[in-house]
Amino acid sequence: MAEIRFDGKVAIVTGAGGGLGRTHALLLAARGARVVVNDLGGATDGTGSGTTMADQVCKEIKDAGGEAVPDFNSVLEGEKVVKTAVDSFGTVDILVNNAGILRDISFMKQSDLDWKLVLDVHLNGSRNMTKAVFPIMREKGYGRIVMTTSGAGLYGNFGQTNYGAAKMGIVGLANVLKFEGAKYNIKVNTIAPIAGSRLTAQVMPPNLLEALKPEYVSPLVAYLCSEQCEETGMIFSVGGGYFSRVAYVEGEGVFLGTEKAISAEDIRANLDKIKDLSKATEQTQALDQSGKILKLMKIA
């Protein structure tokens, strides 16, 4: 099988000054991509900024014979980050939305700022970056976008309402962009990674941080960024050598009809059937849900 390469391709990796973004950027560059190493260079809670992190990763890439430029803008300034790519390399083919911060705190104690900053960097940042690259990708009829969600959003985690909501917002963004990009060969996929990084250093013991190397995640990102990738709208769980698809399924359910009024007691009596997922089927678009209901109602 032919080697997967990125010669002639331009990639932006956000938050690439450390952790997962750094290993994504190093791998793409090692396989021929010209990479914009974006990183605001701030602290894990979203405060501060600096140039050292992105500069350091660019140096690593260049020392290994690759091509990279740093970009120190916030992902909220998507247009500016994309301008760096266009000014330096002429275009953008690949966007990896990876930048992130944490402000973990129980919901009761969460400030409006804790909510806003996390939503801004993850959700609005991914949206603004994608909004800035989309016209370029649409014009050229080619694009590969990778979003980064989290188990905290997909499945829930104590103390992370801000982060969980932002990360599920990203899934919603990708769920719709998979349709809007389809005609233009823009593939939009999402990863839910687990890796040792300065973010997870806040919650993981040292042995796990060391074992769960970010390098285990990046090969999936590289595949999803490649021309060979035909997938779109997929979500993947990845970390420590493990790879799996995550999908939405809906149970067979129960149709109680509409001829007579349905009571709360009817719901209680049918709860086991309503919750049963043994005959669940995958849902890949909103019409899957409405179509099923209209069919049961014999309207469609």
Ligand code: NAI
């Ligand atoms: P990290 O802290 O090493 O990397 C995040 C990078 O984003 C940092 O270098 C930071 O300076 C940068 N950044 C923060 N705000 C920025 C902004 N406004 N503009 C540009 N850059 C900004 O953490 P890690 O773990 O590598 O996280 C990468 C992504 O993976 C994040 O989106 C995170 O939420 C996600 N993730 C990580 C998991 C893990 O186990 N490490 C688990 C689930 C999701």
